[in-house]
Every structure is written in C-alpha cells, then in structure tokens.
Amino acid sequence: MIWVEILSRHRDVTARVRIAGPEARIGRGYDNDVIVDDPYVAAHHLRVFHDEAGQLVAEDMGSVNGTFLDGGKSRLARIIVDGTKPIRIGQTYLRFRAINHEVECERVARPERGMLPFLGAAALGCVTLGIYMLKVWLTQTSEPRVSTYLTPSLTIIATVLVWAGLWALLSRIFSGRSRFLRHLLIVLVGAFALWLYNEFAQVSAFAWTWPTASTYQYVAIWSILAAMCFFHLREVGPARLWLKGAIVTTVLVTVIAAQTLQQSEAYSDSGRQNTTRLLMPPSFRAVPFRDENAFFGDIAGLKAKLDRDRNQARPVEAGR
Amino acid sequence: MSRALRLILTIGALIGGSALAAPGPASVAEGIYASAPPRLLQIRTLVADAGRQISIGSGFLVSADGLAITNYHVVSQVALEPKTYRLEYVAADGSHGDVSLLGVDLPNDLAIVRLDKHDAPFFTFDKSAMEGGLLKGERLYSMGNPLDLGFTIIEGTYNGLVEHSYNDRVHFSGALNPGMSGGPTVNGEGLVVGINVATRRGGQLVSFLVPARFAATLLQSAREHETAPDLRAEIARQLTAWGAALYKSLGEEGFRSTVLGPYRTPETIAPWFNCWANTNAGATPKPRANINSTNCSSDTGLFVASDLNTGAIQINHSYVKTVDLNQFQFATYLTQLSQPRLVGGGPFRKWYTPERCHEDFVSAAPVQDHPPLRVIWCAQAYREFEGLYDVALIAVTQDHSSEALVSRLSLQAVGYDDAIALGKRFLEAVQITK
Numbered sequence: 001m002i003w004v005e006i007l008s009r010h011r012d013v014t015a016r017v018r019i020a021g022p023e024a025r026i027g028r029g030y031d032n033d034v035i036v037d038d039p040y041v042a043a044h045h046l047r048v049f050h051d052e053a054g055q056l057v058a059e060d061m062g063s064v065n066g067t068f069l070d071g072g073k074s075r076l077a078r079i080i081v082d083g084t085k086p087i088r089i090g091q092t093y094l095r096f097r098a099i100n101h102e103v104e105c106e107r108v109a110r111p112e113r114g115m116l117p118f119l120g121a122a123a124l125g126c127v128t129l130g131i132y133m134l135k136v137w138l139t140q141t142s143e144p145r146v147s148t149y150l151t152p153s154l155t156i157i158a159t160v161l162v163w164a165g166l167w168a169l170l171s172r173i174f175s176g177r178s179r180f181l182r183h184l185l186i187v188l189v190g191a192f193a194l195w196l197y198n199e200f201a202q203v204s205a206f207a208w209t210w211p212t213a214s215t216y217q218y219v220a221i222w223s224i225l226a227a228m229c230f231f232h233l234r235e236v237g238p239a240r241l242w243l244k245g246a247i248v249t250t251v252l253v254t255v256i257a258a259q260t261l262q263q264s265e266a267y268s269d270s271g272r273q274n275t276t277r278l279l280m281p282p283s284f285r286a287v288p289f290r291d292e293n294a295f296f297g298d299i300a301g302l303k304a305k306l307d308r309d310r311n312q313a314r315p316v317e318a319g320r
Numbered sequence: 321m322s323r324a325l326r327l328i329l330t331i332g333a334l335i336g337g338s339a340l341a342a343p344g345p346a347s348v349a350e351g352i353y354a355s356a357p358p359r360l361l362q363i364r365t366l367v368a369d370a371g372r373q374i375s376i377g378s379g380f381l382v383s384a385d386g387l388a389i390t391n392y393h394v395v396s397q398v399a400l401e402p403k404t405y406r407l408e409y410v411a412a413d414g415s416h417g418d419v420s421l422l423g424v425d426l427p428n429d430l431a432i433v434r435l436d437k438h439d440a441p442f443f444t445f446d447k448s449a450m451e452g453g454l455l456k457g458e459r460l461y462s463m464g465n466p467l468d469l470g471f472t473i474i475e476g477t478y479n480g481l482v483e484h485s486y487n488d489r490v491h492f493s494g495a496l497n498p499g500m501s502g503g504p505t506v507n508g509e510g511l512v513v514g515i516n517v518a519t520r521r522g523g524q525l526v527s528f529l530v531p532a533r534f535a536a537t538l539l540q541s542a543r544e545h546e547t548a549p550d551l552r553a554e555i556a557r558q559l560t561a562w563g564a565a566l567y568k569s570l571g572e573e574g575f576r577s578t579v580l581g582p583y584r585t586p587e588t589i590a591p592w593f594n595c596w597a598n599t600n601a602g603a604t605p606k607p608r609a610n611i612n613s614t615n616c617s618s619d620t621g622l623f624v625a626s627d628l629n630t631g632a633i634q635i636n637h638s639y640v641k642t643v644d645l646n647q648f649q650f651a652t653y654l655t656q657l658s659q660p661r662l663v664g665g666g667p668f669r670k671w672y673t674p675e676r677c678h679e680d681f682v683s684a685a686p687v688q689d690h691p692p693l694r695v696i697w698c699a700q701a702y703r704e705f706e707g708l709y710d711v712a713l714i715a716v717t718q719d720h721s722s723e724a725l726v727s728r729l730s731l732q733a734v735g736y737d738d739a740i741a742l743g744k745r746f747l748e749a750v751q752i753t754k
Contacts, residue, residue: 137649138646138648138649138652139648139649139652140649140652141608141609141645141649141652141653141656142605142608143605143608209679209680209681267674268674269669270668271668271669271672271673271674271675271700272662272668272674272675273675273677276655276659277655277658277659277660277677277679277696278651278655279651279652279654279655279658279694279716280648280651281647281648281650281651281721282692282718282719282720282721283647283721285681285718287681288681289681289682289683289692290680290681290682290683291682291683291685292682292683292684292685292744292747292748295680295682295695296740296743296744298678298680299678299697299740299743300736300740302676302678302697302699303699303736305676306673306676306699306700306701306709306736307701309673309674309676309701310673310701310702310703310706313673313703314703
C-alpha cells in the first residue's frame with residue numbers, strides 16, 4: 001500500500017490518495033491512479049513502487065520535463081523515496097509514503113492558560129496607553145480639553161490594533177495560525193520601548209546637557225521598529241531567520257541613511273538645527289552648574305567652527 | 321504696542337496739519353523750482369544685458385564737473401553686483417547718459433556718482449544747517465521724481481532730528497514717495513539741508529532725510545580719493561566699522577537694573593531703543609501662566625542690500641509665573657518661550673552660515689545675588705563680512721519650578737568678542753532682588 005500526497009507551493013498537503021495496489025501511476029492521463037492537472041506533467045509521468053529491497057522507488061516514465069527532488073536542479077530518472085523530501089514533476093510537488101512511514105511523537109499539549117495571556121496583554125496595553133496619556137497631560141499648557149486626550153488615545157489604540165491585525169493576517173496566510181495575541185504583545189513592548197527611549201533622550205538632553213541621544217532619536221526609533229518587524233516575521237514563520245534578519249537590517253540601514261542625508265540637506269538649506277531645546281523642572285538637573293567664565297570659554301570655541309563654515313561657504317561665492 | 325505707536329503718530333500729524341494751515345509763501349516754491357530742474361537727476365539701475373531699468377531713484381548735481389549725490393539704496397545693486405547691473409541718469413530735459421559709482425556711505429545711506437556732464441548748474445549745501453542752525457517749523461522743499469511721474473517739488477516742515485535713532489536722521493513732515501530717494505531737500509534759499517531717504521509706513525507725512533553734512537563729507541572724500549575703491553570690500557569695511565562703533569556705544573551707554581518679579585533685569589540706557597511692556601493678563605482663554613515682559617528694540621536697522629537689513633538689537637525679559645500649571649507643564653511652557661530663534665536680516669543661504677549653538681547650566685558669582693541659569697547661545701556668521709556674526713543669547717532662571725525669568729539678547733552684525741563681552745555683562749546683570 002502507498003500513500004500519494006499532493007503538496008501546495010508551501011509544501012502543505014492539499015490532497016492525499018491511498019493506493020491499494022503495489023504500484024502507483026501518476027500523470028495527466030485518465031488511466032493513472034493519481035491524476036495531476038498540470039500542463040507541464042506528461043500523460044504518464046511517474047511510477048512509484050517497492051523494489052526488491054523493499055525501498056519505495058519513484059521512476060520517471062520518459063517525460064519531457066523530467067522529475068526532480070525538491071530544490072534540486074538535475075533531473076533524475078529513478079529516485080529512492082525517503083518519505084520526507086518532496087518530489088517535483090512539472091509545477092506540482094508530491095510526496096510518497098509507505099504505510100510503515102514513521103511519524104513524529106505526539107506533542108504534549110501545554111496546560112490551558114485560560115485568561116492569563118489576555119489579561120497580561122490588556123494590562124500592558126493599559127500601562128502603555130496610560131504612559132502616553134500622562135505624557136500628553138504633562139506637556140499640556142493650553143486649556144485642558146477632553147479631545148486632547150481622546151484623539152491621541154484613539155489613534156494609538158487603532159494603530160496598535162491595525163498593526164497587530166495586519167501581522168496576524170500575514171501569519172494566518174503563511175503559517176495557518178494568526179497568533180494575534182503574540183503580535184499584540186510585540187507591538188505593545190515596542191511602543192513601551194519607544195517611550196522609554198524618548199524619555200531617556202529628553203532627560204539626557206536637559207539633565208546632562210547631552211543632546212546626542214535626542215539628535216539621533218530617529219536612529220533609535222527606526223531600530224526599534226526594525227526589531228519589532230523581525231519578531232513579527234519570526235512569529236509568521238520561524239524558518240530562514242537569518243534571511244529575515246538580513247532583510248530587516250538592510251531596510252533599516254537604508255532608511256537611516258536616507259533620513260540622515262535628508263536631515264543634513266535640510267540643515268544646509270535652512271541653517272537651523274531641527275531640534276527643540278527642551279526645558280524640564282530645575283530639579284532634574286544632574287550636572288553641576290558651570291562657572292560663567294568657563295561657559296563663555298566654551299562659547300569662544302564656537303567661533304572657530306563659525307569661521308570654518310564661512311571659509312567653506314566662500315568658494316561658492318567666488319563664482320560671482 | 322502698535323496701538324500706542326499709532327496714537328503718538330496721529331497727534332504728531334495733527335500738529336503738522338495746523339502748521340500747514342498757516343498761509344504759506346507759495347511763490348518761494350515756484351522760485352526754487354524754476355532753477356532746480358537742470359540740477360536734478362533721475363538715477364536708474366539697469367540690468368546690464370537687458371538694458372532696462374529694474375529700479376529708479378533720484379539724485380542731484382553737487383559740482384560743475386559732474387559729481388552727484390544719491391542714496392546708497394538707490395545704487396546698492398550696482399555696488400554689490402557691478403557685472404549684472406549698471407547705472408544711467410535721466411535729466412529733466414530728457415537727456416541721459418552713463419553714471420559711474422565713486423563711493424558710498426553705508427551708515428548714512430549715501431552714494432556719490434560721476435556723470436559725463438560738465439559745466440551744468442549744481443546745488444550747494446547750507447552751511448548753517450550743517451552746523452545745526454535750522455529751527456523746528458522751518459519750511460523745506462523736497463525734490464525728486466516720485467513713481468517715475470516726472471520731477472516734483474514738495475513742501476514740508478523741518479522737525480529736528482529723529483529721537484531714538486542711532487544714525488542721525490532729520491524728521492521732515494512732507495510726503496516723500498518711492499522714487500524720490502536720493503533727491504535734495506532745500507531751504508527757502510535753495511540750499512541743500514538734507515537728502516530724501518525714507519518714510520514711515522503707516523504714518524502720514526512722516527518722512528526722513530539724511531542731514532546734508534554727511535553728503536558734504538562724502539563729496540570731500542570723493543574729491544580726495546579720485547580712484548574708485550573695490551566697493552564690495554568697502555561696504556564690508558564700513559559695515560564692520562559701523563557694527564563695532566554701535567556695540568561699543570551700547571556697552572558704554574551701559575545697562576540699568578529694572579525689577580521684574582523677584583528678579584533684577586538689565587535694561588539698556590542707550591537712547592536709541594524703543595521699549596514696550598507686554599502682558600497676557602487679558603488673554604482669552606484665561607492663560608495658565610502669567611507672562612509680563614519688557615521688550616526693547618533698537619532703531620539701528622541698516623540697509624546693506626535689497627535683501628539684507630541688519631544691525632538690529634533686541635533685549636527681551638519675560639517674567640513667567642504659573643497659575644495652575646504643574647512643574648512639568650510649566651517647563652513645557654518655558655520651552656516654547658526660550659527657543660533660540662536666531663533672526664537674520666535676509667535670506668539665509670545668501671548671507672549666512674548655518675547656526676551653531678551651545679547650551680549649559682551656568683551660575684555667575686556671587687551665588688547669593690545671581691539666580692542659577694540655563695543658557696542657550698546660538699550664532700551664525702556672515703558669509704561675506706569677515707568678523708561679523710548674528711547672536712542670540714537666552715537665559716532661563718533655574719531657582720524655582722513655578723516661576724522663571726526668560727531673558728533674551730539678540731545682536732545682529734556684531735563682532736564675536738563684543739558679543740561675548742556684552743553677553744557676559746547681560747548674564748551678570750540678571751540678579752535676585754533682596
């Protein structure tokens with residue numbers, strides 16, 4: 001007895017035929033045991049049978065396009081079938097298994113987690129949303145209005161849900177399971193990381209007078225987004241992670257390079273740095289006050305930079 | 321602020337109106353104008369390749385060998401871009417010819433030119449006016465070619481020198497119009513007392529003249545140095561010298577201390593500043609922090625090119641006190657007030673280098689007199705004028721979380737060392753009241 005399985009392009013089983021006899025004939029013709037509606041398959045393409053040693057063998061019956069192992073480039077007249085690697089004829093993937101083919105052990109189901117993951121996700125969601133609303137409140141200097149909280153909170157909720165939903169849809173398409181909760185957790189952790197970095201950048205710009213983290217905030221934002229995408233892709237399918245990582249990194253590097261270029265061009269066009277000089281409550285100061293003379297010493301050092309800028313600007317003027 | 325200004329100007333116009341109502345000697349103007357036309361000129365700036373005018377102004381002959389005076393702003397394009405533009409004069413009889421630029425006086429907006437015209441009648445300067453002998457209310461007659469409509473004579477009154485102006489300007493109550501720039505204003509005897517230069521937009525009959533003595537000086541120096549200098553370099557030299565004198569004078573005039581909330585703030589004593597107070601107390605919706613501020617801006621703007629006015633100084637102090645903002649919200653509020661906002665007097669790419677900023681926490685000694693500060697310093701250099709910079713200095717007090725003083729000093733066309741010295745004095749003058 002032989003089982004013939006027809007596989008999809010993603011190597012999922014789409015049809016499974018039990019052949020009672022010692023041999024299975026496969027092709028487009030109606031005198032076959034298994035009929036394959038693939039125009040690149042011969043009328044009588046393949047014969048599968050047990051040889052003298054008892055091994056399952058697939059034999060090409062003289063087709064024009066030939067028979068291949070999955071991923072292989074050389075056509076094979078006779079293949080000893082191991083029951084795991086699919087065989088390709090035309091554009092169709094097939095797998096043959098004898099009844100004694102060994103299957104994997106039964107997986108142990110994890111104990112039912114009940115509502116816990118839902119509650120965890122909901123709690124993390126509420127905390128993240130709460131943090132963002134707190135931020136809105138602390139920077140609110142005009143008349144307080146409900147809409148200043150409602151609009152951003154609805155926007156955040158919608159964005160998070162749509163983002164997680166799209167990834168869940170991709171998961172559903174490519175791996176069959178949506179894993180919405182896991183995608184949601186990734187988004188929420190990402191949003192939390194974005195907030196954390198933003199706070200760090202702002203506090204360091206004021207408290208330590210160290211604006212670098214704030215200036216290059218876009219690098220951190222894109223990196224966090226890239227990390228989120230990588231984890232989403234891992235949820236979609238754990239195969240070929242290095243390739244996914246490489247793609248995400250390439251896109252990340254391209255985006256950061258493009259934005260760096262765009263910012264430096266904007267600076268040379270407008271002559272203004274695109275940064276807000278943030279103030280915080282005086283108690284946030286973490287460095288000692290600088291002596292006035294030392295401060296003006298630092299400022300005197302700027303003159304060399306300005307004069308260098310002027311000398312660099314000169315050659316353009318010389319063409320006048 | 322603008323409302324108060326308008327009110328003051330209206331009163332000025334009423335007084336002028338009653339003076340004009342007195343019977344005027346119409347025959348004097350007729351007599352003056354009868355002899356003026358051969359000495360008057362229209363000065364046109366042409367695009368050299370197109371041969372058409374791009375701007376027009378007036379001028380007048382001051383010597384028999386063809387020297388004439390006009391405004392710098394009438395000929396500035398030729399002074400800065402001699403390859404692109406050239407000058408031409410048109411006389412009252414319709415004759416015209418080439419004009420060459422001999423020299424400029426940037427601070428007083430004057431230029432001296434030479435015409436290929438000889439043995440023509442010319443104007444002479446009024447000696448007594450140059451020594452300050454004019455009396456307020458004296459009749460003056462201004463001439464020029466307004467809006468290219470033809471040569472015109474306009475009657476008005478002398479009203480002394482403009483107060484709050486750093487460069488000397490005569491306040492002339494008469495209707496100057498575009499195109500009359502560079503034309504002469506004469507007294508009843510036909511002697512030049514000033515050169516038409518500007519009017520106040522939004523005012524009525526408020527016009528300004530450059531005193532004749534500057535034109536006489538320029539004529540004298542043009543006679544002494546017959547060869548025309550490299551005008552671009554000369555303009556840079558005059559601008560640098562003018563800026564150095566301006567900031568030296570600002571430093572010498574000094575600052576007085578004014579109380580604003582619990583702080584003492586420096587306020588300049590220099591008479592060429594206009595100071596106004598401002599408050600948001602009456603704003604709707606009710607402000608969540610009170611701002612009371614004083615703003616002093618100098619009347620020192622200088623025309624350098626059609627797209628560059630520079631030399632303005634601003635000193636601004638805002639005392640901010642929270643009404644119902646918590647300390648984080650208050651810090652956000654202060655953030656909005658304390659952005660550097662370096663304001664240039666012209667398009668950035670043409671005249672300036674990119675801004676460079678530095679900020680830090682600063683304390684001046686002795687600590688018990690001076691509030692701790694967060695200070696931001698931003699500067700940009702002028703591409704073409706060596707040694708000149710625009711600077712903005714902002715200081716925010718750090719001794720309370722619910723009230724603060726935001727002090728701002730903006731200096732245009734300043735030498736870097738002058739800016740540092742003034743900035744230091746400025747910070748040291750921000751103090752706590754006892």
